[in-house]
Amino acid sequence: xxxxxxxxxxxxxxxxxxxxxxxxxxxxxxxxxxxxxxxxxxxxxxxxxxxxxxxxxxxxxxxxxxxxxxxxxxxxxxxxxxxxxxxxxxxxxxxxxxxxxxxxxxxxxxxxxxxxxxxxxxxxxxxxxxxxxxx
Amino acid sequence: xxxxxxxxxxxxxxxxxxxxxxxxxxxxxxxxxxxxxxxxxxxxxxxxxxxxxxxxxxxxxxxxxxxxxxxxxxxxxxxxxxxxxxxxxxxxxxxxxxxxxxxxxxxxxxxxxxxxxxxxxxxxxxxxxxxxxxx
DNA sequence: ACAAATGATACTATATTAGTATCATTTGTC
DNA sequence: GACAAATGATACTAATATAGTATCATTTGT
Numbered sequence: 001x002x003x004x005x006x007x008x009x010x011x012x013x014x015x016x017x018x019x020x021x022x023x024x025x026x027x028x029x030x031x032x033x034x035x036x037x038x039x040x041x042x043x044x045x046x047x048x049x050x051x052x053x054x055x056x057x058x059x060x061x062x063x064x065x066x067x068x069x070x071x072x073x074x075x076x077x078x079x080x081x082x083x084x085x086x087x088x089x090x091x092x093x094x095x096x097x098x099x100x101x102x103x104x105x106x107x108x109x110x111x112x113x114x115x116x117x118x119x120x121x122x123x124x125x126x127x128x129x130x131x132x133x134x135x
Numbered sequence: 136x137x138x139x140x141x142x143x144x145x146x147x148x149x150x151x152x153x154x155x156x157x158x159x160x161x162x163x164x165x166x167x168x169x170x171x172x173x174x175x176x177x178x179x180x181x182x183x184x185x186x187x188x189x190x191x192x193x194x195x196x197x198x199x200x201x202x203x204x205x206x207x208x209x210x211x212x213x214x215x216x217x218x219x220x221x222x223x224x225x226x227x228x229x230x231x232x233x234x235x236x237x238x239x240x241x242x243x244x245x246x247x248x249x250x251x252x253x254x255x256x257x258x259x260x261x262x263x264x265x266x267x268x269x270x
Numbered sequence: 271a272c273a274a275a276t277g278a279t280a281c282t283a284t285a286t287t288a289g290t291a292t293c294a295t296t297t298g299t300c
Numbered sequence: 301g302a303c304a305a306a307t308g309a310t311a312c313t314a315a316t317a318t319a320g321t322a323t324c325a326t327t328t329g330t
Contacts, residue, residue, distance in 0.1 A: 027307080192327085
């Protein structure tokens with residue numbers, strides 16, 4: 001089971017790179033430094049752009065730049081963009097309301113765990129990652 | 136993202152059923168009560184048998200029975216059987232030791248979160264699920 | 271011997287993740 | 301204005317994991 005998918009992972013690396021280097025960074029520079037396939041990196045950056053995390057400019061001196069302070073970009077937020085809401089709890093029997101009592105009990109427990117995980121994932125952000133990386 | 140897969144889920148339901156009903160239960164009874172496809176249920180029970188959670192007897196009055204006390208079968212244990220070790224932290228760049236400082240920082244954080252989740256998943260077991268379900 | 275159960279194993283289908291390819295659009299420079 | 305260098309949009313393909321099926325072998329009670 002993978003909790004963090006590659007696109008989320010690459011996105012976080014790219015964001016850390018951008019935040020700790022120049023204002024505007026080009027795809028090619030990210031590719032060269034992070035070793036991610038170019039078209040995949042482009043796709044990821046475009047998604048970050050659409051989501052309002054990055055801004056972009058086209059043309060000769062174009063590239064991507066952070067649109068918010070690094071501390072305002074959380075790991076949780078990035079995961080939501082690329083993976084949807086990462087649910088720990090999910091009900092499988094098709095019916096809307098789970099008819100299985102034991103399972104419902106499980107679901108409740110999972111929801112509690114999930115809540116804690118989300119809280120922690122919201123606390124980690126690009127700024128704190130960079131800071132921790134330098135230490 | 137699915138944290139608990141269907142086979143884990145079905146396995147937990149089956150175990151709750153067996154633990155709260157008769158000593159020995161047949162596949163057909165589980166199928167009738169849980170609404171899981173028969174061949175899939177069989178596969179799951181066979182795996183639980185191989186893993187030492189269930190015991191089985193063949194033949195006319197055969198079926199499956201719990202091999203341990205219900206309180207000794209944790210959700211974490213079942214997830215490990217069907218999903219492998221559910222890692223929240225995982226390093227993507229192929230190299231053994233992750234060369235990206237920010238990512239390593241992330242990894243450390245994820246490991247901490249993971250530790251907490253595992254502890255909680257170990258505390259939930261078949262007995263506690265049944266008890267909670269009855270309340 | 272036979273029926274009713276599980277054991278073992280190989281196969282298929284579906285969904286998700288990962289990645290590619292291509293053409294369109296914008297922008298700075300000559 | 302032409303052109304090069306960047307991103308935008310979109311559709312496609314490949315690989316992997318999940319979910320489920322099919323079949324034959326083996327055991328056991330009557």
